[in-house]
Amino acid sequence: MNIILIFSNSVFLGLFSQAHPALKAFMCGSLSGTCSTLLFQPLDLVKTRLQTLQNNMHPGAPKVGMITVFFNVIRTEKLLGLWKGVSPSFMRCIPGVGIYFSTFYSLKQHFFQDRSPNAGEAVLLGAGARCVAGVAMLPITVIKTRFESGRYNYISVAGALKSVCQNEGPRALYSGLTATLLRDAPFSGIYVMFYSQAKKALPQEISSSSFLPLVNFGCGVVAGVLASLATQPADVIKTHMQVSPALYPKTSDAVRHVYTKHGLSGFFRGAVPRSLRRTLMAAMAWTVYEQLMARMGLKS
Numbered sequence: 001m002n003i004i005l006i007f008s009n010s011v012f013l014g015l016f017s018q019a020h021p022a023l024k025a026f027m028c029g030s031l032s033g034t035c036s037t038l039l040f041q042p043l044d045l046v047k048t049r050l051q052t053l054q055n056n057m058h059p060g061a062p063k064v065g066m067i068t069v070f071f072n073v074i075r076t077e078k079l080l081g082l083w084k085g086v087s088p089s090f091m092r093c094i095p096g097v098g099i100y101f102s103t104f105y106s107l108k109q110h111f112f113q114d115r116s117p118n119a120g121e122a123v124l125l126g127a128g129a130r131c132v133a134g135v136a137m138l139p140i141t142v143i144k145t146r147f148e149s150g151r152y153n154y155i156s157v158a159g160a161l162k163s164v165c166q167n168e169g170p171r172a173l174y175s176g177l178t179a180t181l182l183r184d185a186p187f188s189g190i191y192v193m194f195y196s197q198a199k200k201a202l203p204q205e206i207s208s209s210s211f212l213p214l215v216n217f218g219c220g221v222v223a224g225v226l227a228s229l230a231t232q233p234a235d236v237i238k239t240h241m242q243v244s245p246a247l248y249p250k251t252s253d254a255v256r257h258v259y260t261k262h263g264l265s266g267f268f269r270g271a272v273p274r275s276l277r278r279t280l281m282a283a284m285a286w287t288v289y290e291q292l293m294a295r296m297g298l299k300s
Helices: 002-015 021-051 066-077 079-083 086-111 119-149 157-167 170-174 177-200 212-243 251-262 264-268 271-295
Strands: none
Touching: 021 066, 021 079, 021 086, 021 119, 021 212, 021 271, 066 079, 086 119, 086 157, 119 157, 119 170, 119 177, 119 212, 157 170, 177 212, 177 251, 177 271, 212 251, 212 264, 212 271, 251 264
């Protein structure tokens, strides 16, 4: 964590010291998203593979879990196979996290310049910022999900975008929009609420100590676990719609399929790797973001 923060400081303090505050928030968010995406991409890939497993196994066959998928990817696609889809992940997260944090910063400065938002306002603040970023980056999210699923032989992100537009129409790039917003907006709202309230409860001596980044990371982990579990069903539905939009043109079609094939437990497939990734990624992104903003003299 300290290495990331030192590198981040050296890169951005000189380059953007005179930039607009919203641009500073964008750049801080982009760097925090870059670091967390690179580290936790394997968990996202395993989650996607778990959610899109073809269930042709006979009754009574052993269940396929996270560890099995993890080692199967290494065996069949080598170690670097765990980072399949990292290119579209970068293309989504670098601008996407930047858009999220710059929107969050701008909304907070506009509506809560003189005071801190309460719990309900924090939910709306986080959800609003996530909706803006989610809609803006959805086409890249669709491509990322397809890369990770292993069902498509795309060579590059640009080639994948071209293939989808030619074969399925541009509308396919926005498949799963409703499920994505139902997943991301509540996640961010719940996360920001728990994260901000946990930080408010910290004693003053901790808030002003050198251990603050570590404490912030811990608050982020707790908030991330709660938010991940609450939004897991929407993530499963979103994945099915984006991988197979022809089969599930409506959200209700994907819901019906998951429930019919797997029951209620199907809505929590991939919950462990997703919770790990989203929790650690969000905690790291917020910790790095807040440290960079503080270095630039801005209140995050």
